[in-house]
Amino acid sequence: MNYVAYLILRRLRAPLITLIVIYSISVLGYVLIPGLDGDGNPYRMNFFHAFYFVSFMGSTIGFGELPHEFTAAQRFWTLFCIYATVVGWIYSIGAVIAILRDHTFINLISRTRFRHRVLNLREPFYLVCGYGHTGSAVVSDLCRRGIQSVVVEIDPSRIDALELDNHPFDVPVLCADAGEPHVLKDSGIEHPQCIGTLCLTDDDHVNLYVALASKLLSPDRMVLSRVATRDYAGNLRSFGTDHVIDPFETFADYLTNAVVSPYRQLVYNWLISPEHRSIQSVIRPHKGRWIICGFGRLGQAIRKRFEEQGLETVIIEPDPEGRNVKEDYRVVRGLGTEAPTLMEAGIQNAVGIVAGTADDANNLSIVLTARDLKKNLMTVARQNQNPNASVFRAANINMIMDPNMIIAQRIMVLIKTPLLIRFLEAIQNNDEEWCQKLVTRFDVLVKENALDSWSIKINKEETPSLYELLRRGIPVPVSALTAHPQKRTRQLPAMALMVVRNGNIQLLPADGYELRLEDEVLFCGLSWVLAQMLWTVYNNNVLRYVLSGSESDSGYLWRRLIRKQGHSPK
């Protein structure tokens, strides 16, 4: 039903009744008050004349006294009626304008418009709950990839930010609490085109609720949630949330990798982040004593992993009792911003320092003080507030932990292709030498540019021409897909990273590796290669050219002609 119409009607009740009452009293007055006609005989207006007079008096005033000149009594009544009707009209018109400016009314209108826009979406979209720094990064990334998103955000100033962000296409946005069932319903959580729910609000409880609602309403849909506490992470996983991203755990993994196996970390870095580091930037393994300032969520996550890797750690924490620090840990009481505390923690023998407190100023101070005390120290700092990003960058810190960026990057990887995550998990078992070779190949492939990745599934819908050839038993090597569709001897700047066949993984398939039906292939390379590759897998002629070098007959008619000629001599 149309709520807006009902609301207007309901609000119009009082003004309309006021007008009816004023008009009826005025009419009645004219009928009751005796007057004199032109000859001085007494007469009474009837209802018809009274209504006629009141009608034009109320709106115009000044048609003259009808049907005869008025008596003094009638003029008294006219005076009253003039003011009554004018006030009545002002009140009614004012009430209508007030409705149009009313907050609830405006909200209702925008809500209705939002609902219709979401309902009419005909392309797949992601539902993004929370348009903070993470949300805005994800939405603009989705837009860049041409994927539609729908945003729900509780803070009106963030909604304004979205309008100013200038996305290439319209993003339906609603200012409401995602934790309310009807809000989720309006934002299309039941919409058949909704391909994923991204819970990115600051409130774990809201994220939990949205994830739960999404899983209940459509169990197959991808649900991704950020999370800040371990309890909620466990809770989210318990009902099958596909991806739970804890920025602290993710960063701790990242840092541990960088320390223990820098080349593998570089592979991660190239594949996940668009602004990858150069191959020369590899941080020498820093095995030795690490100082961790702040034993909060980040400190605990890092300490746990370093312990597993056998790295020595010293913790600096102002309140060790409150943080439940175990007794066998080496702990120094303090903030870590002053030299004496750092000296006590043994900074002279340390190889790295993690400034992981919840205060940005303290973190910067820790890093700068530590660097003064010891050269060649590897510095890691946690950045809590987004506006401080430029200061952190200027501080020349080796690794900056920015929770928003971590979550946004992770989400983009998942959205790009789920195969990439499988690939990154699979290379856990490979050694540093293997990773180093891979990074070198990346470097040759894309140089300074961003390394993109995508996957291709061989089936009738996505790769019709390839499907057709394979179905007829013609072998197609994986290198055919990375050949240039116009000049087959040239290779496109892309390479196959992985082939998934019946759930089994083949890492870095050789050029001659023969594809089969239903294979899934993960590629990486420059972004524009994807368009060229689709050309090959879609178009029969291009694929045949790439395989054999011959540009054969194309059209249906042409093919029939050729076949006839070929057959006729026999």
Added chain:
Amino acid sequence: MNTEKVVFAFFILLAATLNFGFFLGEIHDHTHHNVYELFAALVISLIATVMKFGDRSHLGAVLLATSLVADVQLIIAAFLWGYAVNVSEAGMTAEMTASVVSMSGGALLANMTSVVLLVVETITVRR
């Protein structure tokens, strides 16, 4: 007690009773039918209609419809009366009176339906 409901019921009943009062009497004798009563019935009926605006329930919609029917019938009756007195040369004839009163009779039926619906709704409210 819901004040809105009291006012609502008051106007619906008043519209019906005024209408009934006008309708009473010989159908073709205009001295039996008071023009002020017709005026009052029309005004109250209009107010009752506006009071039903914006009710989202199904019953509210039906009540609005019956009220609108009563309004239309009464406006036609008032128009006929005004035409007979001011325009027609024959004046308020017995036929004209009969038309006016039968029109108000139709409005009475609609008003009675409103009252019945109101009573039904009241009975279904359990307390």
